Amino acid sequence: MIVTILFAVTGLLYAAACTSFLALLARGTASLGVWGVRLLAGAVVAHVGFLLADWLAAGHVPTGDIHETLAISSLLMSLSFVAVARRPKMRVLGAFVTPLTLLFFLAAALGRSVGHVPPNVRSAILPVHVGANLLGIVVFGIAFAVAIAYLIQERLLRRKQIGGLFQRLPALDALDTLGLRLVVIGFPLLTLGIVTGTVWAIRLGPESPMFSTAQGFALLAWVLFAGVLLLRVAAGWRGRRAAIGTMLGFICAMAVLVGYIVRASNGAIQ
Amino acid sequence: MSGEIFVIGISHHTAPLELREKLAVSRDGLDAALRALRADVHATEAMLVSTCNRVEVWAAAANAADAMESARAHLATCASPTDVKPFLYERRGEQAVRHAFRVAASLDSMVLGEPQILGQVKESFSAASAQGAIGALLGRCFTRAFAVAKRVRTETTIAAGVVSVSSIAVELARKIFGDLAGRRVLLVGAGKMSEAAARSLRKQGARLFVVNRSPERAAEVAKLYGGEPRAFESLATELTQADVVVTSTASPRFVITTEIMSGVMKARRHKPLFLIDIAVPRDVDPRVGELDNVFLYDVDDLQKVSHENLALRQKETEHAEKIVEGEVQQFESWRRSLDLTPTIVALRERFRDVVKKELERTVPRLKNVSEEERRTLDAMAEAMVNKLLHQPLVELKKGADAPEGAALITAARKLFDLEKDIADRTEQAKQQAAASDKATPDGPLTPAADAGPTRERT
Numbered sequence: 001m002i003v004t005i006l007f008a009v010t011g012l013l014y015a016a017a018c019t020s021f022l023a024l025l026a027r028g029t030a031s032l033g034v035w036g037v038r039l040l041a042g043a044v045v046a047h048v049g050f051l052l053a054d055w056l057a058a059g060h061v062p063t064g065d066i067h068e069t070l071a072i073s074s075l076l077m078s079l080s081f082v083a084v085a086r087r088p089k090m091r092v093l094g095a096f097v098t099p100l101t102l103l104f105f106l107a108a109a110l111g112r113s114v115g116h117v118p119p120n121v122r123s124a125i126l127p128v129h130v131g132a133n134l135l136g137i138v139v140f141g142i143a144f145a146v147a148i149a150y151l152i153q154e155r156l157l158r159r160k161q162i163g164g165l166f167q168r169l170p171a172l173d174a175l176d177t178l179g180l181r182l183v184v185i186g187f188p189l190l191t192l193g194i195v196t197g198t199v200w201a202i203r204l205g206p207e208s209p210m211f212s213t214a215q216g217f218a219l220l221a222w223v224l225f226a227g228v229l230l231l232r233v234a235a236g237w238r239g240r241r242a243a244i245g246t247m248l249g250f251i252c253a254m255a256v257l258v259g260y261i262v263r264a265s266n267g268a269i270q
Numbered sequence: 271m272s273g274e275i276f277v278i279g280i281s282h283h284t285a286p287l288e289l290r291e292k293l294a295v296s297r298d299g300l301d302a303a304l305r306a307l308r309a310d311v312h313a314t315e316a317m318l319v320s321t322c323n324r325v326e327v328w329a330a331a332a333n334a335a336d337a338m339e340s341a342r343a344h345l346a347t348c349a350s351p352t353d354v355k356p357f358l359y360e361r362r363g364e365q366a367v368r369h370a371f372r373v374a375a376s377l378d379s380m381v382l383g384e385p386q387i388l389g390q391v392k393e394s395f396s397a398a399s400a401q402g403a404i405g406a407l408l409g410r411c412f413t414r415a416f417a418v419a420k421r422v423r424t425e426t427t428i429a430a431g432v433v434s435v436s437s438i439a440v441e442l443a444r445k446i447f448g449d450l451a452g453r454r455v456l457l458v459g460a461g462k463m464s465e466a467a468a469r470s471l472r473k474q475g476a477r478l479f480v481v482n483r484s485p486e487r488a489a490e491v492a493k494l495y496g497g498e499p500r501a502f503e504s505l506a507t508e509l510t511q512a513d514v515v516v517t518s519t520a521s522p523r524f525v526i527t528t529e530i531m532s533g534v535m536k537a538r539r540h541k542p543l544f545l546i547d548i549a550v551p552r553d554v555d556p557r558v559g560e561l562d563n564v565f566l567y568d569v570d571d572l573q574k575v576s577h578e579n580l581a582l583r584q585k586e587t588e589h590a591e592k593i594v595e596g597e598v599q600q601f602e603s604w605r606r607s608l609d610l611t612p613t614i615v616a617l618r619e620r621f622r623d624v625v626k627k628e629l630e631r632t633v634p635r636l637k638n639v640s641e642e643e644r645r646t647l648d649a650m651a652e653a654m655v656n657k658l659l660h661q662p663l664v665e666l667k668k669g670a671d672a673p674e675g676a677a678l679i680t681a682a683r684k685l686f687d688l689e690k691d692i693a694d695r696t697e698q699a700k701q702q703a704a705a706s707d708k709a710t711p712d713g714p715l716t717p718a719a720d721a722g723p724t725r726e727r728t
Contacts, residue, residue, distance in 0.1 A: 028427045157446065157565055162438075162575045164427060171448035173542060236539025239563045 003057050006050035013043035014078075014102045021094030028168045033091035040078050040085075040098065047075050047105070069134050070257070074104035076138045084142070089170050090178075096145030104141075129200055133193035137253060139186035140225075143179055144250035147243035150175040154240055176239055179246055180232065187225050190253070194218050217259065221252035273314060274334040275407050276362035277369055278341045279326030282380045285357035287322075293348055295320040300397045308403055310344040313337040315405040317398035317412075319373070321390050323380050328370070330407040334362055367411055367601050371594045374415035375422040377587065383428040384437075388419045406608070411601065418597045425593060428586045436467040438575055439546050439567075440474060443514050446544050446565060451475030456512035458482075458505070458526075459519030460491050464548045467516050469495055476514065481505055483519070509534045514544045517553035525553040528561070535561055546572070606670045609679050612695065614663055616688040621659060625651040 020036035023029075051071060081097045084090050149169055156166040169175075197218065228245035231237035237245075280290060295303040295318065304318045313329035320326075327345065331337035338360065345354050361369045372378045376387050395412050398404050404412075422428060440450075447453055453476045457468045460482060472478050478497030481504070482488035488499040500508055509515065509526070519525055526545070535543070540563045547554040547568040559566030567575075629651055633639055639647075666682060669675025683689055 030424055153445075157442075158559075160567065160571050160575060162442070166445065167427065171444060172446045174448040176542075236541070238540045239542060241562070 003050065003053045006046060006053050010043055010046040010050045011102075011105060013039055013046055014074075014098065014105055017043055017078075017094070018098035018102050021092070021098050025092055025095035025165070025168060028164055030088070033085070033088065033094070036094050036098070037082060037085045037091060040094070041082055044075060044078050044082065047071075047078070051075070068108070069130055070104050070108035073134050073137050073141070074101040074108065076135070077101045077104070077141050080138060080142060089174075092168050092170065093145055093149055096148050097142055100141050100145060129193055129196035132189045132196065136186050136189035136193050137257065139182050139189065140246075140250045140253055143182035143186060143246050146175055146179045146182065147246040147250075150179060150243040151240065151247075154243075172239070176242070179243060183225055183228055183246055183249075187229060190222055190225060194222055215256075217252045217255040221249045221256070224249035224252060273330045273332045273405075273407050274363050275328070275330045275366045275370075275411055276334050276338055276341075276360065277326050277328050277366045278338060278345065278358055278360045279319070279324060280345075280354065280357045280359070281324035281326070281378070283378075284359055285354075289349065289352060289354065289357060290322060290325060292352065293320070293325040293345070293354070294322060295325070297393065300394065301401070304397060304401060304403065307341075307344055308401070310347075311337055311340045313341075315398075315408040316403045317394055317408055319391055319394045321387065323387075324373070324378075326373075328366075328408060330405065338362070364598060364602050367605075368594065368598045370411050370415045371418045371597055372591075374412070374419040375590060375594060376419070376428075377422070377590055377594065382587070385423075388416070392416065407605070410604065414597060414601055418594055421593050421597075422590045426586045426589045428590050436470045438572055439467040439514075439516070440470045442565075442567065442575075443471060443476075443544055444474070446542055447513055449475075452477065453513040454479060454511055455497075456481065456508050456515045457491065457497065458515060458517040458553065459521075459549065460487060461518035461548060464516045464518035464546075465491065465495065467546060467548070468497070471514060471516075472496060479508055479512070481508055506530055506534060509543075510537045512543065513541075514546070516546045516548060518548040519553050520549070521553060522551060524555045526558060527555050528557045531555075531558045531561060531564065535564065548572075602676075603671055606675045606679065609676070610666060610670050612692045613679050613682055613688060614666060616691045616695065617662070617682060617686060618655070618659060620686055620688065620691065621655045622652075625655055 017036050017039035020032050020039055024032040024036060051068075077097065078101045081094060081101075085094060150172065153166065153169045153172050153175060156162070156169075157172065197215070201215070224245055228237070228242050228249065231245075232242060280293060282290070300318065300320065303320070304316070307318055307327060308316050311327070311329055312333070313331035315330040317328040318326070319328065325345075327341045329337055329341060342355070342358065345358065348354075369378070374388055374391050376383050376385065379387050391412070395404065398408070443450055443453075450471060451474065453471075455468060455471045455476045455478050457464060457478065457480045460480075468478055472495055478492070478495055479500050480488045480492040480495075480497050481500050481502055482491065483502050485499065485501065488502075491497070492499040505525075509530070515526075517525060542563045542565065545554055545558065545564065545566040547566065549569075552568055554566055554568070556566070556568075558564055629647060633644065633647065662682065666675070666678055669678040683692070
């Protein structure tokens with residue numbers, strides 16, 4: 001009962017924060033940003049409460065169930081964004097980040113009845129694998145949001161549409177730099193996640209469902225992010241191309257996650 | 271009456287730059303100018319606002335008409351031998367309060383919504399406060415004006431965009447690069463508009479480089495705006511290092527072609543570049559704007575943006591004016607209440623006085639009036655005063671919330687000749703206050719501390 005209430009409260013707070021940030025993007029009233037951050041902070045608190053209550057009720061600690069991973073991702077993403085939003089000019093990015101966290105939160109709730117990781121799949125590597133991927137997803141999720149904002153801003157500037165939306169989004173160079181920093185942080189995490197995942201899958205043997213399209217997507221994401229970083233250093237790739245690369249990388253990483261969710265809801269172990 | 275606020279001045283709406291320059295007072299000269307003003311103008315409160323777009327004398331006086339005449343004379347002396355009278359505008363009472371709110375909120379500025387004016391008005395207010403020239407009326411009026419400015423800034427997006435071509439150039443550069451401090455601005459060729467843009471960018475902390483076909487001209491312009499001259503032959507190198515380029519040469523052909531630019535972009539590792547082409551005919555091949563990370567704006571683009579901004583902000587302006595109107599009404603209702611209380615007290619005292627005097631004259635003529643009967647007569651007189659005054663007082667109090675209230679108060683004062691009584695009583699109260707409590711004088715209000723040391727744009 002308490003779990004359901006906390007779930008509803010968290011979901012509503014995420015939705016309210018999201019609405020507030022979208023309104024900020026549309027209207028530009030500064031107080032909307034302040035409220036968005038407050039609501040998001042409230043949602044984070046409610047979310048922690050919800051996770052604790054859920055784990056107490058379920059009687060097990062999180063071991064890496066895909067839904068728990070998603071839930072914690074959305075929590076950490078919100079928390080990181082609350083930190084980013086200390087700079088008032090960046091608050092408007094909440095319009096791109098919070099829909100993502102809301103989506104993660106709701107996806108985490110889907111098919112939650114599916115059992116947790118069975119003992120034969122457990123391994124010491126698993127927490128590292130899950131932890132690295134989780135943080136990677138969080139960082140790339142925000143990078144994805146920043147990249148969308150960059151592309152919108154760049155397009156407006158090129159089309160000479162210097163209207164309200166253009167005024168409300170942060171400066172192009174600031175978005176580019178923030179995006180690069182996030183990819184630099186996220187990339188080692190993703191690398192670690194892929195390496196541990198591969199080691200783990202090899203240990204389970206070639207019959208393991210781990211050898212699948214999921215890994216293909218994971219590798220593709222890695223290649224894309226590596227490309228963004230490499231071309232940036234080597235050829236000075238910047239701006240639009242880097243933003244598109246970042247977006248595609250995140251979409252591939254998401255494809256891996258979606259693959260897990262689909263398989264988990266089909267009743268298979270992850 | 272407790273006094274009336276008025277303003278007399280000139281601004282970019284009414285006077286040419288030459289005259290504004292003549293009347294303008296530098297920040298260092300403000301104290302002396304205000305002292306001279308207060309010596310000339312017969313007002314209880316006074317303040318002087320001076321920017322390159324306006325010079326305004328603000329004052330509050332019981333006899334506003336007389337004070338305004340002296341303020342006009344003062345300005346005429348300052349401006350002589352030029353005749354300033356045709357350029358002066360005047361507002362008093364509610365109109366003046368509205369003007370104060372609009373000026374502080376930058377609704378009366380040349381560049382609508384520009385933020386500097388608020389800091390300048392705050393400075394003027396502080397200077398006047400320090401001289402003890404601010405009393406209840408100007409004090410309340412301007413502290414409210416600062417609050418109105420803040421509301422307009424947070425509740426509307428009027429300050430989000432600015433409209434002159436050079437300020438749009440700065441605004442766009444900031445939207446590309448964020449902070450402009452340390453960025454390199456390259457001026458190719460010279461012209462009034464491009465130099466204005468360069469100066470605005472320079473003010474934001476950017477470094478300025480000047481390239482010109484004539485080295486002498488380059489050196490001259492560089493010296494004028496605190497930049498560094500560079501040889502015309504090194505244009506490509508300079509383009510590689512620049513962040514913002516403003517071109518305005520008289521060349522009939524493109525000075526910056528796609529061939530040059532694609533090489534430059536590779537050399538600069540695709541760092542974003544903002545090109546502003548102010549020249550007619552154009553200096554930059556329009557195809558350059560299609561390159562990645564190059565943002566090219568020509569004169570027409572800037573003009574278009576300027577017009578769009580203006581249209582966009584029309585709605586915001588309406589919203590801002592509504593905020594101002596609401597605040598003006600609140601101020602006026604406060605000011606009427608300021609006049610109301612002494613009027614009511616004086617009115618009541620006048621009635622009681624009359625009745626008391628008549629009783630004192632009549633009672634001795636009656637025979638055998640006992641103590642008790644005397645008390646009954648007193649009570650009857652008091653009841654008559656109260657009954658007679660009941661409806662008028664109700665109406666006067668009601669008037670405090672409506673614009674017609676001021677007229678009612680004036681009428682009451684005139685009908686019963688109360689002005690002198692009120693003045694006497696105010697004087698008495700002042701003396702009492704001064705005698706009984708010197709430790710906490712009714713000091714001038716101090717403005718908020720965030721007055722920036724900036725000037726309104728010329």
